Amino acid sequence: MNSSRSLRQRRVTATIGVTLLAIVVVLSVIVIGQLPPAAASDRTITAPLMDGSVGEDDGLIHQEDQISVFDQTPAVANLDPELLAAVREAAATAEQEGVRMHVNSGWRSPAYQEALLSDAVERYGSAEEAARWVTTADNSEHVSGDAVDLGPVAAQDWLSQRGAEFGLCQIYANERWHFELRPAAVANGCPVMYEDPTADPRTQR
Numbered sequence: 001m002n003s004s005r006s007l008r009q010r011r012v013t014a015t016i017g018v019t020l021l022a023i024v025v026v027l028s029v030i031v032i033g034q035l036p037p038a039a040a041s042d043r044t045i046t047a048p049l050m051d052g053s054v055g056e057d058d059g060l061i062h063q064e065d066q067i068s069v070f071d072q073t074p075a076v077a078n079l080d081p082e083l084l085a086a087v088r089e090a091a092a093t094a095e096q097e098g099v100r101m102h103v104n105s106g107w108r109s110p111a112y113q114e115a116l117l118s119d120a121v122e123r124y125g126s127a128e129e130a131a132r133w134v135t136t137a138d139n140s141e142h143v144s145g146d147a148v149d150l151g152p153v154a155a156q157d158w159l160s161q162r163g164a165e166f167g168l169c170q171i172y173a174n175e176r177w178h179f180e181l182r183p184a185a186v187a188n189g190c191p192v193m194y195e196d197p198t199a200d201p202r203t204q205r
Contacts, residue, residue, distance in 0.1 A: 058109035059142070066102040069150075078107035080145045083181040087148055090166040094158050101155040104177060107145045110137035131203070132174065132196040139203045141180060149177040164190045172196050 054060050059075040061067050067076060069084075069091045076084070091101040108116070114137050120130035141147035150156065156176045159168055169182045169190035175197075182190060194200045 054109065054112040054115055058112040059105070059107045060112060061103065061105055066151075067104075069101055069103055071103070075106040075108070076103055078145055079148055080181065082183075083146060083148065086166045086168055086181055087150070087179075090159065090163065090168055091155075093162070093166075094155060097158070099154050099158045100152075101150055101158075102152070103148060104151045105142065105149040106147075108140065108142040110143055113137040113140045113143050131198050135197050135203050139205055141202070147171075147178060147180050149175075150179055151177055171200070 057074055059078065061073070061075050067073055069076065069087050071077075079087070087101075087103075094101050113134075117130060117134045117136060120134040121127050124130045124133070135141075137143050142149075150159065153176075159179060160170060160176070163169060163179065164185040167181050167183045167185050168179045169185050170176060170178065170193055171180050172178055173193045173195050185191070197203050
C-alpha cells in the first residue's frame, strides 16, 4: 500500500514538473516573440562587416567591444560635442549609482551607414522592413553625429528614467538603445517617441 502511494506521489511530482517546464517554455516563447528582431539583446543593429569594407575610421565598433563614452575612437569622438558632453555627464552620474554605460554605435561614415542598410535589407527581406531599423546615409542622425546607441540594458533602463535630466531622449519606441539630445527635455521631459524611424519626418527628407 505504501508502495502504491509512493508511486502515485512520484507520478504527481513528475506531472507537476512537466507542467511547470511547459509553462516556462511557453512564457519564454511569448516574451521572445514580443521582442523586435534587433532588440533580442542590448546591441544596436550593426553588422560585423568583417570584409574590411568599413573600419574604425568609419565609426565601426565590433560587437564584442564595450567602448567607453570617454573613448577617443571616431565613433565617439566624432559625435556632436553637445550630445557627447551630455552622454558623458549622464554616464558619470550613472556610474556613481552602480550603472556602467558604453557605446554600441555612435558616429558613422556614409559608407558604413549604407553598408548597414544593405545588411538590413538582406536580414529583414525588404527595403520597407529594413527602413524600420536603418535609415539612408542622407537621413541618418548617426552620420551627422547627432545620435548614439548606448548599452547595456541596465544603462538603457537607467536612461529611460533619468535621461531627460541630461537632455537625452529615446526617439524610437522600437530602439531602446538609440538616444539623441533634446535640451528642452531638461525642463519639459522627453517628447513622445516615434513608433520607428519610418514615422520620423526627418527620414522623409
